[in-house]
Amino acid sequence: MTFGYLLTLLVNGLVIGAFYALLAMGLSLIFGVLEIVNFAHGEFYMLGALAALLAINYLHLGYWTTIVTVTLAGACVGWLFHRALLGGLAGHSFERSLLLTLGLGMVLQNGALYIFTATPQIVRTQFGMSSILLVDVRLTWVRLFALVWAAVGLIGLYLLLYRTRIGQAMRAVAENREAALIVGIRPERVARLAVMAGIALCFMSGAALAPVYVVTPTMGLIFAFKSFAIVVIGGFGSIGGAALAALSLGVIEALVGGTMSLVLADAVAFVAMILVLLFRPLGLFGTGVRI
Amino acid sequence: MTLLRVERLRKTYLGVKALDDVSFTVAAGEIAGLIGPNGSGKSTTIDCLSAFQRADAGRWHLGGIELTGRAPYAIARLGLTRTFQAVRCYDALSLIDNLTCATEARHAVGWRDAFFATARLRAHEDAARTRAAELLDLVGLTRYAEAPAGILSYGQRKLLALAGALMTEPKIILLDEPVAGVNPTMIRLIEQAIGRINQAGIALLIVEHNVEFIMALCRRVIVLDAGRLLAEGPPAIIRDDPRVLEAYMGGAPDDIGAEALA
Amino acid sequence: MRFGALLVGIAALYALPLCGLSEYWMTVAVTACAFAVLSQGLNLVYGYGGLLSLAQVTFWGLGAYAAALLAMELGWSPWATLPVAGLVAVLAGLGVGYASLRLSRHSFAIVSLVLALLVQLVARDWQSLTRGPLGIPGLPTLRIGDVEFASAARFYWPMLSFALVALAVIWRVMRSRIGRLLLAIRQNEALAGSHGIDALAHRLLAIGLSALLSGVAGGLFAFKLTIVDPSVLDFYYTESMLIMVIIGGPGSFWGVTIAAVVFTVVPELLRLSSELRMVLYGAVLVGAMMVMPAGFGGLVVRYREKRWRARLA
Numbered sequence: 001m002t003f004g005y006l007l008t009l010l011v012n013g014l015v016i017g018a019f020y021a022l023l024a025m026g027l028s029l030i031f032g033v034l035e036i037v038n039f040a041h042g043e044f045y046m047l048g049a050l051a052a053l054l055a056i057n058y059l060h061l062g063y064w065t066t067i068v069t070v071t072l073a074g075a076c077v078g079w080l081f082h083r084a085l086l087g088g089l090a091g092h093s094f095e096r097s098l099l100l101t102l103g104l105g106m107v108l109q110n111g112a113l114y115i116f117t118a119t120p121q122i123v124r125t126q127f128g129m130s131s132i133l134l135v136d137v138r139l140t141w142v143r144l145f146a147l148v149w150a151a152v153g154l155i156g157l158y159l160l161l162y163r164t165r166i167g168q169a170m171r172a173v174a175e176n177r178e179a180a181l182i183v184g185i186r187p188e189r190v191a192r193l194a195v196m197a198g199i200a201l202c203f204m205s206g207a208a209l210a211p212v213y214v215v216t217p218t219m220g221l222i223f224a225f226k227s228f229a230i231v232v233i234g235g236f237g238s239i240g241g242a243a244l245a246a247l248s249l250g251v252i253e254a255l256v257g258g259t260m261s262l263v264l265a266d267a268v269a270f271v272a273m274i275l276v277l278l279f280r281p282l283g284l285f286g287t288g289v290r291i
Numbered sequence: 292m293t294l295l296r297v298e299r300l301r302k303t304y305l306g307v308k309a310l311d312d313v314s315f316t317v318a319a320g321e322i323a324g325l326i327g328p329n330g331s332g333k334s335t336t337i338d339c340l341s342a343f344q345r346a347d348a349g350r351w352h353l354g355g356i357e358l359t360g361r362a363p364y365a366i367a368r369l370g371l372t373r374t375f376q377a378v379r380c381y382d383a384l385s386l387i388d389n390l391t392c393a394t395e396a397r398h399a400v401g402w403r404d405a406f407f408a409t410a411r412l413r414a415h416e417d418a419a420r421t422r423a424a425e426l427l428d429l430v431g432l433t434r435y436a437e438a439p440a441g442i443l444s445y446g447q448r449k450l451l452a453l454a455g456a457l458m459t460e461p462k463i464i465l466l467d468e469p470v471a472g473v474n475p476t477m478i479r480l481i482e483q484a485i486g487r488i489n490q491a492g493i494a495l496l497i498v499e500h501n502v503e504f505i506m507a508l509c510r511r512v513i514v515l516d517a518g519r520l521l522a523e524g525p526p527a528i529i530r531d532d533p534r535v536l537e538a539y540m541g542g543a544p545d546d547i548g549a550e551a552l553a
Numbered sequence: 554m555r556f557g558a559l560l561v562g563i564a565a566l567y568a569l570p571l572c573g574l575s576e577y578w579m580t581v582a583v584t585a586c587a588f589a590v591l592s593q594g595l596n597l598v599y600g601y602g603g604l605l606s607l608a609q610v611t612f613w614g615l616g617a618y619a620a621a622l623l624a625m626e627l628g629w630s631p632w633a634t635l636p637v638a639g640l641v642a643v644l645a646g647l648g649v650g651y652a653s654l655r656l657s658r659h660s661f662a663i664v665s666l667v668l669a670l671l672v673q674l675v676a677r678d679w680q681s682l683t684r685g686p687l688g689i690p691g692l693p694t695l696r697i698g699d700v701e702f703a704s705a706a707r708f709y710w711p712m713l714s715f716a717l718v719a720l721a722v723i724w725r726v727m728r729s730r731i732g733r734l735l736l737a738i739r740q741n742e743a744l745a746g747s748h749g750i751d752a753l754a755h756r757l758l759a760i761g762l763s764a765l766l767s768g769v770a771g772g773l774f775a776f777k778l779t780i781v782d783p784s785v786l787d788f789y790y791t792e793s794m795l796i797m798v799i800i801g802g803p804g805s806f807w808g809v810t811i812a813a814v815v816f817t818v819v820p821e822l823l824r825l826s827s828e829l830r831m832v833l834y835g836a837v838l839v840g841a842m843m844v845m846p847a848g849f850g851g852l853v854v855r856y857r858e859k860r861w862r863a864r865l866a
Contacts (some may be wrong), residue, residue, distance in 0.1 A: 005751050085839070094659050096846045097606050099799065103838025106792055110831035176305065221788070225670040228663050230581065263678045270671045273664065281656040345744060362744035372747055379744040381737045383854050392737045396749025402758065405730040412730065438861040459749055531692070 004136035008260040010251060011137050011147075016213070017250020018150030019205045021221070024230040024242040025157060026198030031185075032174025032237050033194040036089060036097040040105035042224025044199050048206025049215045050112060053123050056211075063125045063142075067149060067207045074203025078196035086195060100124040105220070112217035120214035127211075136215060142211040153201055154243065160197060161239065170194050174237055229269040233276045235283020245284065294319040295340075295371070295463055300516075302335055309335045310346070311518040317463060317496050319354075322489050323525075324509035325498045328539055331515040333498040334376060337465045338521035341373040342366050354462060367396045370462035374469060378448045380455075382441035386432060389440050389455060390423035391416065396459035403446050419458075426454040430484055446477035453484055463494040470501055482508060506530065514538070565647060566713060569650030570706040579705035583777060585817040587613075587717035590770045592797040592813045593723045593806070600803030601732055602759040604658050607791055608649065608665035609767055611672045612642035614786035616768030618676065621689045621781040631695050635772045642768025643761050650760040654753055658742075661666030669791065676783040688782025695776045702744065708777045715773060719766045724806055726762065735759060736804070745803075794819075794832045799841055802849040 023041060030038050048070050055066040085104065089097045128143040134144075161167040169190045172180040181187065213219075230249060234241030249269055257265030276283060295317040297480040302310040310332045317323045325333050340351055340364045350359045358366050381389050394415070404412040427433045430450040435443065440451060456464045469485070470478045478501075485508060489495055499505050505512060507527040513530060514521040516538040520528060528530060529535055569582060591609055598606045616638035623634040645668070653664040676683050683689070695702040695711060702708045726732055738745045738752045745752055775781045793816060801812030820830050845851065 026734060039661070041667070085843070087842075093846070094662075095599075096842050098605055098662055099795065100839055100842035102795070103835040103842065106835030107832050107839065110828045110835065114826070114828040115831065142554070219669060222674065225667050229667050232663060263675055266671060266674045266678070270667055273667060277652040277656060277660065277664070281660075284725075343746070362751075363743075364749050364751050367749035369748055372749075379741050381740045381744065384733070384736060384739055388733060389737075392734055392745070392750065393748035395734065395751075399749070399751075400730055402731060406725060408729065416730070434865065439858055441854070441864070442858050449629065454745075455748060459747075487848050490805065525602075546678065 002136075004122035005258070006255075007135065009254045011139065012143075013245065013251035013254025014151065015143060015147050015250070016254065017247040018147065018154065019209055020226050020230060020247035020250050021243040022150060022153045022157070022195060022201045023227040024234065024246045025239050026201045026228055027231050028239045028242045029161075029174070029194050030198045031171065031231070032239065033170055033191050034086060034089070034097075035094070035177075036086060037094070037099070037105075037169050037195065038198070039098055039101040039204060040108060041101075041198075041227065042220030042222075043105040044074070044077070044202035044220075045206040045223055046112065046217060046220035047077070047108065048203030049210040049219060050206075050217075051203065052210040053121055053215045056123050056125055057121075062230045063127065063145070063211075067204065070207040071200050073202040074200035075196045077203070078199030082192045082195040086191070109217055109220060112127040116217055118216060118218065120216040122214055125211045140212070146208040146212050147206060153204055153280070157197065157201065157239075158195070166190065174239075183233050186258065214226055225242040226269045229273040233269075233284060236283045238285040239284060241285025242281060259277075292319045293317075294321075294498070295351065295353055296426055297336075297340065298349055300336065300339055300351070301347045302332070302344065303347055308518045310339065310349075311522050313349070313515065313518070315513050315520060315523060317494055319462070320489070320492050320494055321511065322485070322495045322497065322509045324505035324512040325496060326500075326505055326512060326522070328504055329440075330517070331538075332518040333515055334467055336515070336517075337373055337467050337496075337498055340366075341371060341465060342372075356373065362486055364395075365459075367459055368399075370458045370460075371465065372456045372461040372463075373465040374449075374452045374456055374467055376467040376471065378445065378452050380443070380448050380451055382438055384505075385437045386427060386451060387423050387436050389451060390426060390458045391419040393455045393458035394419045394422075396461075399443045413497055422458065423454075426457055429457075430454050431480070446473045446480075449473060449477070449481060450484065451487070453481070457488065457493075459527065461493060463496065464488070466497045466499075469497060470499065470504055477551060478504065512542060526551065537539040547549035563717065566571050566709070566717075569604050569635060570709050574706070575811040576705050579709055581818060581859055583705055583709050583712050583774075585814050586712045587770050587774055588721045588793065588797065589810055589813040590766055590808050592794045592801070593720055594767050594803075595794050595798050596803060596806070596809045597723055597727065597735075598756075598763050599728060599798060600805070601735040601739060602756045603735075603742070604654075604756060604760070606660045606664065606665045606760070606763075608669045609647070609763065609794055610786060610788070610790040611665075611669045612646055612674070613766040613771035613774075613790065614672065615645055616642045616771030617775040617781045617785045618683060618689075619768070620772030620775045621692055622682075624692055624776075625689055627695050631693055631776045638772030639717050639765040639769040640765040642771070646760045646764030647757055650752075650757050654756055656733075669786070669788070673786045673788075674781060676786055683783075686783060688780055688784075690780040692776055692779040692781065694779060695773075698704070704775070704779075712773060712777070715770065719770070720810065722760070723766070726759075727806055728759050731755065731758065789831065792834050799838065800849070802851075802853070805849070805853075808849060 023045060026039050027038060051070045052066050055061040055069065056063065085100060089100065125142060129140060131138050131140040134142065145198060161171055169180065169185045172185060173187060173190055226249065230242055230245045230273060234245040253265040253268050256268055293316045297316065300313040313336065321420065325336060327333050327349050339346040342361060350357065352358060353369055356369055358369060358371065381392065398415055400412055400415055412419065424436065427436055430453060432447060432450060432485050443451060470481055473481065485495060488551050497505060497509065509526060512526050512529045513523040514535050521538055522532050522535055570579060591613060595606060595609050598604050619641040620634040620638040621704050623629040623637060624631055649664050649668050650661065653661040677686055695708070703713055704802055734755055738750060738755055742752055771785065798809055799813040801809035
């Protein structure tokens with residue numbers, strides 16, 4: 001158990017945690033603005049990874065071009081998603097949106113399975129497996145860049161929510177819908193942008209992590225279920241809480257997985273969620289918004 | 292004799308003090324009114340007393356039994372029930388079924404009895420259906436007894452909600468804006484129904500914007516302003532209280548209360 | 554008269570293996586029985602309790618694994634493992650139900666999903682307990698005395714018997730006062746609270762009962778498959794169950810029973826690959842939620858209301 005090993009675990013945990021955060025914050029944002037829990041969130045992440053796989057392995061686009069393009073594609077898909085499916089759902093029963101997004105997830109996942117089969121595929125970037133030694137940690141370039149992208153995503157989301165008018169509107173709607181409507185915020189526009197941002201983050205996360213792990217159509221659910229747990233732990237409606245919970249979970253999972261067992265690592269999210277529900281049901285940072 | 296005692300109720304919501312150390316009592320068999328300008332905390336009071344929102348501080352007792360911190364259904368079982376501002380019914384159930392569900396407050400039936408349809412269950416159901424029919428008659432909804440509640444008009448739903456509250460055999464009913472959005476004929480009907488309920492010995496605490504309604508019906512009026520208790524007393528005194536007038540005049544100009552007091 | 558028709562129907566069901574159907578089609582029949590139990594369990598929890606539970610498959614899978622482990626590790630007789638299989642499932646259901654329902658029914662949906670995915674991962678990765686992806690093979694078959702229920706045709710009888718009992722129990726709960734109170738809770742939870750109805754207790758009853766029946770069904774099925782591996786926890790079961798309940802109509806006992814049979818048999822007739830089947834189911838779900846969110850049951854409610862309005866006008 002060398003210091004280098006622990007540090008490696010910590011860094012890996014931060015990378016994964018950062019992407020958990022991006023997904024969980026997207027989920028929280030969409031929920032806050034539309035009151036819809038997007039059960040297809042993981043499948044959008046998977047689509048981002050698939051798109052990166054196709055772009056790099058088959059279209060031979062460069063790494064940087066791919067990630068940017070895929071992120072923009074994600075924003076477009078988000079726009080379409082809201083326009084075609086979600087727009088009419090706001091304010092309707094929770095079960096209806098749950099089943100709709102779940103159904104969409106089924107279509108996307110099984111469609112991908114049908115077309116690409118379940119065989120895991122590896123993304124061959126121009127960096128291959130080459131790595132760099134930082135302090136005591138050996139990091140592959142793709143993992144380092146993934147961390148950079150995660151930071152970009154987090155900063156970008158922060159700027160959107162706290163430094164733009166429309167971001168302010170999103171936070172207002174998430175906190176108190178009626179009040180926001182009274183002061184003249186148009187929910188449609190806010191919702192559309194929130195969904196675009198959330199889905200774009202999913203696509204970017206998928207594309208950035210695709211070279212780090214492997215790509216398979218079932219990767220979405222397995223990744224996303226942590227994000228659902230995180231939203232419960234952080235508290236519904238608390239976007240910052242989701243980020244904090246996500247980063248912590250990523251690090252704890254990596255440490256537990258590296259020192260004890262992988263199964264226990266997966267269980268951490270679930271156990272934490274149950275504990276929060278039993279002792280602080282509104283979430284660790286919940287704003288008191290009961291759904 | 293004091294039935295409901297409320298002590299130092301406090302509720303903060305998104306940084307605003309919705310209720311700030313509110314204390315009052317309601318006597319057994321009394322009709323008390325709770326009024327105040329918009330945002331004074333009237334509905335929040337009902338929500339907290341019936342545990343549909345969690346009070347941040349304060350205690351309340353019904354007939355000596357503490358209700359603080361209990362779940363809504365437990366409070367109903369102890370004799371405090373309420374109606375809702377946005378009137379609620381079980382839309383897909385018949386009116387009779389709407390009412391027979393409410394006996395859970397007083398005569399909860401065990402699951403074994405329910406599953407095996409024992410004699411005890413059948414006796415309970417018969418008694419419940421009889422009582423439900425009586426109450427429907429009281430509020431004039433008998434012809435809709437077997438129809439799904441979804442077909443009722445807004446005012447009829449309010450009457451059904453009243454009947455439902457009665458089925459719980461309460462000691463006190465908290466009414467949350469019973470005549471909001473209701474036409475004058477229906478207001479008279481609801482007023483009569485409330486009168487008959489009170490004659491049966493049930494206490495009532497009525498929250499309303501319609502101050503005229505309150506002044507006509509209530510023996511005692513409690514006034515809230517910005518979460519604090521402003522005044523309380525008989526309608527005649529409250530009507531002339533300068534502090535109450537000030538609170539309403541300083542509030543929204545189209546408040547029904549302001550007109551009624553002027 | 555209706556009771557007589559029912560008896561005839563049941564007799565016909567029991568006579569099915571005597572019709573000379575192939576092993577393949579008898580397996581479909583057994584699967585249809587299993588899905589009938591699973592989807593009625595979901596119907597009770599969702600159609601009556603108003604709780605969208607994505608963990609029904611987990612109760613089924615936990616039951617299967619519990620039965621398999623007891624039989625293989627401790628040498629229990631298959632029949633003896635079934636009650637324990639049910640108990641394990643009930644404990645899981647009540648655990649997540651209690652933790653999440655104190656917050657809201659929305660968190661229950663999410664927690665049930667997380668549980669389902671977690672148990673799937675655990676079954677695959679906790680090799681020392683569950684033998685991992687290869688699963689636990691070589692389970693004994695069910696037998697009574699000298700009679701062995703190994704073939705699908707033979708196994709059909711215990712499976713059908715269990716399914717009929719399970720469905721009867723669920724049907725009875727739905728028709729009783731318990732069912733009516735669950736409907737009240739589903740339609741207006743806040744109002745039910747003000748009427749003194751303990752929503753949490755009733756919902757936990759529904760969850761516990763459906764978990765029990767699903768767990769026992771899973772245990773039974775394990776001794777038909779004679780091998781239990783992580784595929785028994787596949788999301789495919791959840792997706793099928795959802796279609797059966799949504800299309801059959803949440804809250805409609807007969808609708809869901811018929812849908813369970815239809816959606817087990819028809820895909821086999823059409824010989825769709827399982828991925829395409831799921832794409833189709835997903836598309837149906839999306840379409841139904843856009844166009845007919847209350848399902849056929851919702852149409853029935855609206856129709857009844859129209860009739861009453863006309864009658865009372």
